């Protein structure tokens with residue numbers, strides 16, 4: 187970026203009658219943060235490009251204190267300036283970032299300027315080719331965070347892989363200071379560990395303790411308190427095991443079926459990006475009404491509010507990076523970008539026991555470049571965290587003699603075989619579900635990461651009339667019956683909980699810039715198919731709880 191001397195980032199005001207300043211933040215429109223700009227002003231509804239934000243704040247410096255400027259997310263590229271100085275830029279619309287401004291913040295008046303650009307390019311992650319609304323802006327919380335100069339920078343607290351009687355993890359300081367005493371407490375488990383940091387400023391721990399395991403039926407969380415001198419960090423953490431054994435998924439050693447649904451991070455009723463805990467809870471309550479125990483947060487990391495609410499409400503989570511469709515798989519910067527977004531997602535959610543699947547991609551066309559790209563991402567994910575399942579939503583292979591094959595070079599890298607299939611909507615007829623056979627040659631659990639069809643809520647006709655609620659209900663009945671016959675069928679997340687905005691969906695009567703595959707309309711009204719899935723999951727729940 188070239189920052190010319192009159193740039194917006196300087197937040198200048200004309201000082202003399204001759205000054206040429208062609209902007210004035212003090213008289214500009216106001217935008218609410220957090221929040222996308224598309225839903226705040228009708229002129230911004232389709233806008234893709236840059237918008238500059240400015241925020242004043244006063245600060246009183248303190249001894250032995252560091253100050254950080256934290257962003258929950260900004261879509262897609264953010265450049266952040268403090269008092270006219272460029273702090274840095276961040277790429278990726280759905281992951282957090284922060285800057286240490288201890289030595290840059292002034293006593294008294296300061297101003298932050300942020301340029302956000304939501305225009306997506308062919309080398310970006312994702313590209314401009316998506317089936318969701320490209321909401322731009324500072325879409326999640328912005329915080330000023332004070333810590334002691336020597337502070338806890340990171341921590342992990344979880345069950346040791348494969349055991350139920352040992353809690354392990356680490357606490358890490360922001361400096362390589364050895365010999366610092368840190369206390370780790372889990373009061374309800376009578377755990378009180380005295381840790382001492384090593385020369386890296388890190389303290390690993392293994393503690394004998396047998397917590398009550400977290401599960402959707404009993405989402406048990408414990409207060410975890412980390413004390414570093416005067417600094418105290420509190421988190422609510424759950425403990426569980428997730429693994430596969432042949433074609434079974436085991437949660438805490440017991441066979442489990444993922445009764446899932448896909449969710450986009452679009453606010454109920456008003457649309458726009460979800461940014462509050464309340465909105466996240468409305469979406470997840472609808473998932474609970476469906477008798478879900480699992481949500482696929484498509485197609486990018488949702489806000490922490492969503493993940494934490496799912497954990498407290500007893501919903502397992504599929505966490506995904508937006509390596510979506512036609513990514514530039516041969517471009518090394520694109521790989522670096524995807525790799526960084528994967529790191530940021532896994533770092534942010536590593537203490538969230540509800541997250542059971544890291545997903546690396548969605549419906550990516552097979553090629554040598556794509557296979558290399560995804561194989562490297564899956565190795566990176568496994569190296570970072572071998573306690574969760576790795577997967578990606580594949581495309582289905584070809585169909586011959588009424589047999590559909592799942593053949594994808596990536597299936598050797600994933601723990602569960604996941605694929606998207608739209609038989610009866612994109613190709614074929616609903617009745618084909620009655621005779622369709624599947625060839626899935628892997629000794630791994632099978633998860634249908636997407637299937638479904640469109641219906642305009644309130645439009646009624648016979649079950650052979652596309653867009654009618656009756657058509658969608660019939661598609662759900664036949665699809666469910668077909669998948670329930672699959673060997674190794676371990677779960678599914680139909681597409682999708684709620685109708686959502688997409689510029690690709692332009693039929694003026696049935697779509698009107700909405701993708702209509704939701705089981706609930708954008709106004710929160712349930713379609714007939716909602717009850718078909720709800721009843722199937724009620725049966726599945728009984729089957730697995732006996």
Ligand code: GCU
Nearest residue numbers: 317548549606636681701703
């Ligand atoms: C694809 C894709 C979704 C999309 C859906 C659809 O499977 O993964 O992002 O919205 O199909 O076509 O509705």
